[in-house]
Amino acid sequence: MDASTSFAILPSNVKQKTAFPRKINQVKTASWANNCLTGTLDVGHFSCYFVNEKIARVTVNPFGEADLTPSIAAINDTEKQAAVFTETNDHYELQFADKKLIVSKNPFQIIMKQAGKTIFQTEGLAINRDKEHQISIQSKPGTAIFGLGEKTGALNKAGSIISMWNTDVYSPHNKDTVELYQSIPFMIADTEETTYGLFYDNSHRTEFDFQSFEEMYTILAEGGQANLYVIFGEDVKEVVANYTNLTGKTPLPPKWSLGYHQSRYSYTSEEEVERIANTFKEKEIPLDCVFMDIHYMDDFRVFTFNPDTFPNGPELIARLREQNIDVVPIVDPGIKKDVNYSVYQEGIKHHYFCRKLEGAIYYGDVWPGVSAFPDFLSTTVQRWWGDLHQFYTDLGIRGIWNDMNEPSVFNESKTMDLDVVHNMDGKNVTHKEAHNLYGLYMSKATFEGLKRLVPNERPFSLTRAGYAGVQRYSAVWTGDNRSHWEHLEMSLPMIMNLGLSGVAFTGADVGGFSSDCTKEMLIRWTQAGAFLPYFRNHCVQDSIYQEPWAFGLDAEKIVKKYIEMRYTFLPYIYTEFQKTAENGLPIVRPLYMEFKEERDLIQVNDQFMLGENILVAPIVREGQVKRLVRLPKGTWFNYWTKEQVEGGDYIIADAPIDVMPIYIKAGTILPLGTSVQNTKEAQDLALEIYLDNDEASGYVYNDDGKSYQYESGKISKTAFTATFKNGEVQINGDHHGEENLQQKVTTIEVFGKKIDKITRAGI
Numbered sequence: 001m002d003a004s005t006s007f008a009i010l011p012s013n014v015k016q017k018t019a020f021p022r023k024i025n026q027v028k029t030a031s032w033a034n035n036c037l038t039g040t041l042d043v044g045h046f047s048c049y050f051v052n053e054k055i056a057r058v059t060v061n062p063f064g065e066a067d068l069t070p071s072i073a074a075i076n077d078t079e080k081q082a083a084v085f086t087e088t089n090d091h092y093e094l095q096f097a098d099k100k101l102i103v104s105k106n107p108f109q110i111i112m113k114q115a116g117k118t119i120f121q122t123e124g125l126a127i128n129r130d131k132e133h134q135i136s137i138q139s140k141p142g143t144a145i146f147g148l149g150e151k152t153g154a155l156n157k158a159g160s161i162i163s164m165w166n167t168d169v170y171s172p173h174n175k176d177t178v179e180l181y182q183s184i185p186f187m188i189a190d191t192e193e194t195t196y197g198l199f200y201d202n203s204h205r206t207e208f209d210f211q212s213f214e215e216m217y218t219i220l221a222e223g224g225q226a227n228l229y230v231i232f233g234e235d236v237k238e239v240v241a242n243y244t245n246l247t248g249k250t251p252l253p254p255k256w257s258l259g260y261h262q263s264r265y266s267y268t269s270e271e272e273v274e275r276i277a278n279t280f281k282e283k284e285i286p287l288d289c290v291f292m293d294i295h296y297m298d299d300f301r302v303f304t305f306n307p308d309t310f311p312n313g314p315e316l317i318a319r320l321r322e323q324n325i326d327v328v329p330i331v332d333p334g335i336k337k338d339v340n341y342s343v344y345q346e347g348i349k350h351h352y353f354c355r356k357l358e359g360a361i362y363y364g365d366v367w368p369g370v371s372a373f374p375d376f377l378s379t380t381v382q383r384w385w386g387d388l389h390q391f392y393t394d395l396g397i398r399g400i401w402n403d404m405n406e407p408s409v410f411n412e413s414k415t416m417d418l419d420v421v422h423n424m425d426g427k428n429v430t431h432k433e434a435h436n437l438y439g440l441y442m443s444k445a446t447f448e449g450l451k452r453l454v455p456n457e458r459p460f461s462l463t464r465a466g467y468a469g470v471q472r473y474s475a476v477w478t479g480d481n482r483s484h485w486e487h488l489e490m491s492l493p494m495i496m497n498l499g500l501s502g503v504a505f506t507g508a509d510v511g512g513f514s515s516d517c518t519k520e521m522l523i524r525w526t527q528a529g530a531f532l533p534y535f536r537n538h539c540v541q542d543s544i545y546q547e548p549w550a551f552g553l554d555a556e557k558i559v560k561k562y563i564e565m566r567y568t569f570l571p572y573i574y575t576e577f578q579k580t581a582e583n584g585l586p587i588v589r590p591l592y593m594e595f596k597e598e599r600d601l602i603q604v605n606d607q608f609m610l611g612e613n614i615l616v617a618p619i620v621r622e623g624q625v626k627r628l629v630r631l632p633k634g635t636w637f638n639y640w641t642k643e644q645v646e647g648g649d650y651i652i653a654d655a656p657i658d659v660m661p662i663y664i665k666a667g668t669i670l671p672l673g674t675s676v677q678n679t680k681e682a683q684d685l686a687l688e689i690y691l692d693n694d695e696a697s698g699y700v701y702n703d704d705g706k707s708y709q710y711e712s713g714k715i716s717k718t719a720f721t722a723t724f725k726n727g728e729v730q731i732n733g734d735h736h737g738e739e740n741l742q743q744k745v746t747t748i749e750v751f752g753k754k755i756d757k758i759t760r761a762g763i
Contacts, residue, residue, distance in 0.1 A: 018220060020126035020134045024062060026106035030092055035080035037092055038066065041108060043127065048103065048110070050081040050096040054232050054242040058101070058110050060135075061225035062127045071201050072440065073247050073469035074229065099232060112196070112230050119196045120230050123216050134220045135228075136213075137198075143191050144602050145210055145217075146236065146590070147501045149184035150478050152177050155493040155590055155605045157187070158210050165205040166436050166465045167415075168408035170480050170514070173487065181406060181464045181479045183436040184501040185219075186247075188239050192599065197231030197239040199246065203436045203467060223432060235596045237585060240500055244584025248472040250504040252581040255679040255705030256326050257399065257460040257475070258573060259288025260563045261536035262547065265513075266295035269309040270316045276547065277325055281677075285548050285560045286567050288678045289326040291401060291538070296329060300368040301336050303343055303391040317395045324680040328399040328460065329392060333376075333407055333442055336368035343388065347372060352381045357421045357428070364409035364416060373407055376441035377422040377434055385442075386449015393453040399460035400446050402474070405439040406465040439465025440473070447473035456707045462534075468502070475505035475534050483512030483543065488525050489620035493605045495532060499586025500593070504577075507534030511546040514539075519551035520622060520657065526559045527660035528618035530566040531610050533577075533587045558658045564675065569610075571671040571685060571700050571743065576611040578701040587611060595632035598648075604630050613668040613698075614639075617653060617661040627661065629653045635666035635752075637690045642751045664690050666752065669698025669720040669731075674746065679705060684746045687720065687763075689731070691752030694724040702741050716741035718763070727756035733763030 022043065030039030036049040044062035051057050057077065059066040070077040083096040094101040102111040112120035123136035145157040153160060153175040164183035173180065185200040187208065200206060204223040212218070229246060233239035262280070267273045273290060280287040296313065298304040305313035317327045335344050335353070347353045353372040354362045363370050375381050389400065409415050420431040443463045450459030463474035470476065478494050481487040491508035498506045510529040511517040517525075517539065526548070529535050539546050548559040566573075576587045586593075589609045592601040607617045607630065615636065617629045631647030638645060638653075639662035645651060653661040664670060668690045673683035689696045698720040703710040716737040723730050729750050735742055745763045 018128065018132065018134070020128050020132070022128065023124060023126045024060070024108055026108050027092075027103065030103070032085040032092075035082050036068075037085065037094060037103065039103075046103075048094065048101055050083050050094065050099070050101065051077050051229065051246065052081060053097045053099065055246055056094075056099065056101045056112060056230045056232075058228045058230070059225055060125060062125070062133055063131055063225075066225060071203070072437065072444070073201055073467060074199075075248055075469065075472075076246050077229075110228075112232070114232050117194065119194050119232065120198070125226060130222075132220065132222050133226055134218050135226050136216050136218050139189065139210075139215060139217050140191050141214055143189050146188040146190065147184070147186050147197070147497055148208065149182045149186075149501045149503070150180055150476070150494045150498050152180070152490055152494065155496055156602050157497075161211050162208045163205065164207070164436060166406040166439060168404065168406050172482050172484065173479075173490070181439075182466050182470070182476060182498070182503075184466075184468045184470075184498075184503070186243060186468055186501050188236055188500060190236055195233055195235050195239055197233065197243050199229040199231065199243060199468065201227045201229060201468065204433055205436075236500065236593050240502070240586065241584050244471070244502045247469045247502055249502075249582070249584040250471045250577070250580050252458065252578055252710065253475070253505060254398065254458040254460055255570075255574060256288045258533075258570065258577065259535070259679045260286055260566055261289040261291060261328070262287060263291030263536055263538040264293065264545070265539070265541050266293035268295045270312060273316060274319070277320055277323065279547070279549065281323065283549060283556070283560070284677065286563050286677050287325060289328055289399070290320065291536070292327060292329045294330055294332070294367055299336065301338070301341055301343070302331050303388055314395050317397065321396050324678045326399060327397055328401050328462070329397065330401045330403050331389075331446070332367065332402070332404040333373050334364070334366035334368055334371035334404065335374065337363060337370040337372060344372065346384070347374065350384070352378070352384055354416065354420050354422060354431075356417075356419060362416055362420045364411060366404060366408065366410060373416065374442075375422050376438060376445055377424040377429060379425050382441065382445035382448065385445040386452060389446065389449045390453055393450065398450065398454065398457055399462070400450065402439070402442055402446055402461065402463045405442045405463060406435075407438050436467050439463055440467040440470050443470055443473040456709070458706060458708065466503075471503045471505065475507075476503050477506065477534060477536065478508045480513045481509055483515040483517040483521060483539075485521065485620060485622050487512055488521070488528065488618070489606055492528070492608060492618065492620070495588055496586070496590045496608055499588055500590070502584065504580045504584075504586045505533050506588075507532045507536060509536060509538040511537050511539060514543060516544045517546040517550075519555045522546055522551060523555055523558050523657060524619045524660075526562045528616070528620075530562040531569070531588075531614075531616045531662075533573075535566055561658065562660075567676050567679070567683075568672050570679065571673045571683065571702070572611070572614070574705075575671070575699060575701040579611075591615070591630070591632055598632055601630065601632065613665045613670065615663040615665070617663075619655050619660060625654070625656050626652055627655055629661050629663070631663060635692055636663040637666060637751055638662075639664055644752060664688070666690050667692030667696050669696045669722055671698060671700040671720075684744045686747040687731070687745055687749070689722045689729065689748065689750040691722070691724055691750065694753070696722040700743065702743055704741070714738055714741070716743070718742060720763070722750070724750075724753050724755075727754065729753075729755055729758050731758065731760045731763065733761070735762060
């Protein structure tokens with residue numbers, strides 16, 4: 001029966017909550033050895049230790065011994081710290097620095113304290129006969145919840161029920177779409193008094209319930225053990241930094257991946273791809289990359305070209321590269337079942353495909369038809385898969401787009417059978433446990449393969465599916481959105497929460513993937529996309545075209561203006577990526593992350609900070625030419641008019657069709673780049689100085705934009721300071737690194753004071 005009718009809400013269809021009748025009540029025995037507390041419970045076993053001064057780990061396995069092997073996500077859980085252990089009649093205590101991890105004996109509870117203040121406390125843990133478990137954690141009313149990956153809805157997830165199960169969702173996403181392509185079971189709980197992060201490192205389907213109880217929340221897992229990393233921090237920013245210290249940081253990407261990318265499902269022939277690229281060139285619209293979707297392949301076989309529509313694929317790619325245009329092809333995991341297809345032959349011969357326990361290969365329908373799927377949990381398969389990309393790297397391709405890697409299968413469950421058994425280097429892991437990891441392992445295989453094949457060029461990998469730690473290997477886009485105004489608005493908190501979940505290199509399909517874009521929507525979405533970490537226009541085969549010129553000259557002029565602005569702001573954006581590679585903080589972040597004293601900023605979903613200094617307020621409503629902008633306390637400058645505005649409240653901002661409100665924080669020296677057509681062209685700098693109490697500062701980073709030579713010091717870092725006195729501004733540049741990489745400062749403008757004279761030193 002069609003579930004899109006009222007049949008879906010039959011009285012008999014009321015969903016019943018999963019029952020957990022058996023509770024874990026008390027500690028039976030415990031011992032302290034090797035900086036780890038381990039013990040037995042009335043049901044199962046537990047272990048706990050400090051990973052470092054900022055992170056404590058607690059593992060409870062109700063069904064056997066606690067397994068302390070770190071997952072692929074927790075790469076920096078490498079040693080147990082020498083905490084001070086004490087035992088009393090009612091609890092065990094581990095102290096490390098000013099942190100305490102307390103295990104209550106009866107009832108069994110976990111309590112975390114920092115500087116004497118309780119930060120985190122469990123309420124209980126229960127199980128059922130299906131080997132599922134549910135943990136309850138105390139929560140104060142008014143607690144804000146952030147993170148949890150790319151979930152729809154508001155920035156603050158308090159009051160929501162959110163599931164973790166990577167799912168291919170083509171139907172329109174809305175706030176009730178609780179399962180999408182990424183599963184990142186990391187959350188931040190923030191109150192006026194305390195902040196902590198919780199990484200629930202369990203790859204089974206999990207459900208976070210912040211709705212059903214007022215003074216606690218629950219986490220349900222459909223298998224595995226309760227594996228908690230509690231992450232301390234004074235505020236949201238510190239918690240995110242500490243979380244990425246555990247799971248890894250976004251590496252510095254190649255500069256070309258930060259330019260404008262153009263895509264469609266699909267440009268169906270060589271001629272069309274070349275025509276698109278030539279049109280950008282003729283219209284002098286900057287472009288760094290063109291994508292090739294599945295139609296470039298021979299009957300959707302990866303690592304092939306269609307002999308009819310792309311008979312000269314290598315030559316096409318060479319011509320585009322001569323024009324400084326990179327090409328990124330899509331590579332899906334489904335391998336066509338075809339005895340004459342070499343990739344399929346190799347996979348069969350060497351047992352590289354996913355299988356059932358009894359030995360039968362799992363087959364499922366995807367784009368090529370009946371297909372087998374590489375078992376990416378195997379290191380051997382990862383290596384094989386990575387090496388296959390020589391097909392692309394020999395052509396000069398340096399970026400790969402992984403799609404359909406939830407993995408998506410065209411069947412009722414939308415994925416592989418849960419009794420598929422993966423071979424994790426000799427350990428059997430069912431797909432029920434491995435499902436959420438599949439896309440992450442595919443990204444790892446792709447990224448490491450590209451890096452191995454072209455060792456001194458930074459690869460670019462883009463993935464739809466992933467798990468915690470995916471930031472180490474891939475950028476992430478938010479999947480199959482629609483050309484709906486609601487989807488433009490919804491993309492902003494999705495991208496901000498991805499950033500708070502460690503995934504800094506993110507974006508949404510500009511203009512919307514499905515449905516038909518409009519002139520106004522393309523303009524407004526391009527304006528927003530130009531200031532998001534990843535900037536790609538992409539749409540589906542049965543929608544109208546939405547390239548920058550698709551809606552006439554008026555729209556083209558504005559869209560071109562904002563694509564050019566992307567390149568103008570590139571020195572600032574690239575510098576933010578360099579900071580992220582070091583500190584793990586997101587490039588696009590909620591206002592509250594920067595201005596934590598103003599708690600009402602938690603409710604601001606449709607504005608974001610680009611780094612610490614730029615506030616962006618996109619237009620997300622059709623026909624809107626003014627909007628409310630919440631400016632945090634302090635002095636701000638309207639980027640367009642250079643007018644000073646005092647923050648601390650809402651203002652009404654003018655936003656005619658060619659203007660997106662942008663505000664620069666006073667005290668900023670903003671490095672802007674000169675006009676270019678792509679990132680391979682060298683940029684000089686223009687400095688815009690926005691004074692605050694007669695002072696300003698800034699910083700710009702540069703390197704060759706493509707190699708790993710920056711790791712050996714082939715970089716340029718310049719710190720700028722400006723002071724105003726008696727009508728004169730003195731600007732100093734403190735440069736470190738290679739002189740040939742230092743960008744020349746050609747112009748300087750100062751705002752906030754009447755200036756008679758500008759002097760410079762070191763620049």
